[in-house]
Amino acid sequence: MSKKARIRTFAILVVAVIGASCSFSCNGTNGGGNFVRVGAVLPLTGSAAQWGVPARDAALMAVEEINSKGGIKGKKLKLEIEDDQCEPTSGVSAAQKILASGKPIAFLGAVCSSVTLAIAPIAEGNKVVLISPASTTPLLTDAGDYIFRVIPTDALRGRVFADYVYSQGYRRISMLYINNEGGAGNQKTFSDSFQRLGGTILSIDAYPQDSRDVRAQLTKIKQQKPDAVVVVSYPDDTPIVMRQAQELVLGAPLFFQTEALDDPAVILKAGNAAEGATYILPAKPEGPSADDFASKYKQKYGRDPETFAAESYDVIKLIVSILENGSDISSETLKAGLYRTKNYPGASGTITFDQNGDVVKPMAIKKIESGRSKVIATN
Numbered sequence: 201m202s203k204k205a206r207i208r209t210f211a212i213l214v215v216a217v218i219g220a221s222c223s224f225s226c227n228g229t230n231g232g233g234n235f236v237r238v239g240a241v242l243p244l245t246g247s248a249a250q251w252g253v254p255a256r257d258a259a260l261m262a263v264e265e266i267n268s269k270g271g272i273k274g275k276k277l278k279l280e281i282e283d284d285q286c287e288p289t290s291g292v293s294a295a296q297k298i299l300a301s302g303k304p305i306a307f308l309g310a311v312c313s314s315v316t317l318a319i320a321p322i323a324e325g326n327k328v329v330l331i332s333p334a335s336t337t338p339l340l341t342d343a344g345d346y347i348f349r350v351i352p353t354d355a356l357r358g359r360v361f362a363d364y365v366y367s368q369g370y371r372r373i374s375m376l377y378i379n380n381e382g383g384a385g386n387q388k389t390f391s392d393s394f395q396r397l398g399g400t401i402l403s404i405d406a407y408p409q410d411s412r413d414v415r416a417q418l419t420k421i422k423q424q425k426p427d428a429v430v431v432v433s434y435p436d437d438t439p440i441v442m443r444q445a446q447e448l449v450l451g452a453p454l455f456f457q458t459e460a461l462d463d464p465a466v467i468l469k470a471g472n473a474a475e476g477a478t479y480i481l482p483a484k485p486e487g488p489s490a491d492d493f494a495s496k497y498k499q500k501y502g503r504d505p506e507t508f509a510a511e512s513y514d515v516i517k518l519i520v521s522i523l524e525n526g527s528d529i530s531s532e533t534l535k536a537g538l539y540r541t542k543n544y545p546g547a548s549g550t551i552t553f554d555q556n557g558d559v560v561k562p563m564a565i566k567k568i569e570s571g572r573s574k575v576i577a578t579n
Contacts, residue, residue, distance in 0.1 A: 235278040236271070236529055238263075238519065239298035241309035241319055246285035247410050250435040250463050251311045254505065255333050255512035256281055258493075259308055261500055262516035272523050277516075280304065284315045286380075286409070286434070291315035295322045304328060305523070305531060308515050311508060313337035314381035320347050329534045331518070333511035337385035341556045346531065348538055348557035350511045350518075350548060352482060354382075358389025360563045360579050361430075361457055361480045366397045370427040373399060374452075376417055376441065377432035379406040386432040386457045402426050409434070414441055418448050428453045435460045439469035446473040455479070459507045462566070462573060474568045483564035483578050485510065485549035493547035514546035 240259060243252035263279045271277055280301065282294030291310055298304060299322070307323050307330040310316040316335035323330035324344035332340070332349040341353060365373065373394060377383035383406065391401045402424040405417040414437075421429055429452050433441055438460040445454060456479035460466055467474045484490075493513055497505045521544075522537030523529050544551040549561045565577040 234275060236275050236523070237278050237280055237302065237304040238516065239295065239304040239307045239309075240279055240281040241284050241291055241294045241298070241307060241315065242281065243286040243311050243315070244281075244283040246287065247434045247436040248286040248312050250465060250506070251334060251459075251508050252283075252286075254507065254509040255308075255311060257501055258497060258505065258509035258513040259516050261497065262513045262520075265496075266516070266520050272520055273529060275529070277520065279308075279516075284310055284312070286312040286315060288314050288318035291318050292322065295319040299326065299328075303531075305529065306331060306519055306534060308333065308512065310335060312380065312382060313340065313385060316340060316349075317343060317381055320344055323347065327531055329519075329531050329538065331515045331538075333515050334508045335382070337381050338389060339381070339385065341558055345557075346535055348553060350514050350546070350551055350559055351508075352561050352563070353558055354385045354389045356560065357457065357480060357563060358386065359393045361455070361565075362390050362393035362397060362399070363579075364480070364565050364577060365428060365430065365455055366394060366399055371399050372402055372425075372427045373430055374403045374405075374421040374424050374426040374428075375401060375430045375432075376405050376407070376414065376421060378409055378411075378434055378437060380409050382434075382458070383409075383432045390430055390432075390457055407437070409437075411437060412440060413444070415444050415448065418445055418450060421452075422448060422450050426452050428455055430455045430457060432457045433460055434458065435463055435466050438466050439471075439473070442470040442473035442477065453478070461568065462507050467568060467571060467573070472571075475571070476568060478565060478567045478576070480563055480565055481507070482549065483562040484575075485547065487545065489545045489547050490549070510546070510548035514544075514548050514551065517546070518544060518551070 242256050263277050266277050280298050284291035284294050311334040313335040316332045320343040324346050329346050336354040338355045377387040407414045454477045459481040461479045526533040542552045563579050564575050566573045567576045
């Protein structure tokens with residue numbers, strides 16, 4: 201079955217939303233006027249702001265570089281940014297607001313999987329390319345012909361992390377996850393992979409997004425006496441999970457299936473409760489493109505690139521590279537160029553899109569030792 205056929209049911213569920221957005225902009229042009237517009241839907245406040253702000257900053261840096269060199273075919277690139285707060289309804293409003301000003305060439309975003317899934321039908325219905333720098337839900341694979349991402353799907357992450365946890369001798373696992381699309385997708389891919397290896401999932405518990413108390417869930421997990429606990433959390437709630445697990449003397453090591461712990465601010469907030477925690481994320485890229493980006497980002501912002509900064513930078517640079525070398529400035533040209541992209545040397549690593557708009561990149565396992573993260577395995 202083709203990708204287009206597989207997404208039909210997904211699109212039907214949100215046809216009303218698509219219709220609303222089309223009323224604003226379906227007759228718009230992508231590259232008209234003096235600007236080429238890219239809409240950015242990112243979490244600048246809320247539970248994922250520690251991911252969204254670096255993504256915004258890196259994208260703005262890329263736009264500045266591009267415009268300083270003449271833009272795209274003589275037209276300046278314009279980034280129109282809206283805050284989605286990591287909430288699907290806010291994301292839909294943000295996308296519609298951007299569309300109300302005219303059809304953009306593309307959307308950068310979102311970060312949170314639940315938001316990207318909510319705005320994907322809007323992009324698809326308006327035939328606007330959407331490229332996420334961060335969303336990992338497996339459901340995005342079938343979200344549309346115009347939907348891409350520059351980060352591996354949770355399907356890969358779950359398999360790699362399950363293999364690692366199992367290889368360390370853990371057989372009886374409890375799981376705790378944030379109750380949103382990203383959390384649910386990560387939980388399922390890990391649990392399915394771990395059970396196929398012969399492991400046992402003792403319990404699966406969720407907590408609401410923006411929760412400040414997970415003691416009830418952790419108390420239940422402690423009663424199960426697992427060998428280890430696999431957690432799917434966001435930056436705001438990760439220190440809470442760690443501190444409360446320490447407070448309750450959970451008695452089992454914590455394994456985190458998101459990049460939240462790669463943020464030094466998260467480790468700082470968790471304090472010594474972070475010690476010994478293990479987590480998975482895409483491996484740090486190497487090579488001239490990655491080094492050049494890191495140097496420029498630090499020079500501009502006075503800090504090392506945070507999680508999803510390089511990915512966001514790559515999204516903007518990819519858009520420009522394809523359109524600059526294409527026959528015209530349109531979403532159709534951009535879409536076709538993205539599907540043809542092979543071995544693009546990005547700041548976030550080498551990028552090749554498959555027939556679903558997904559990428560495959562190596563993963564790394566890191567552990568907190570003496571308050572610092574250390575790579576302990578790669579695949």
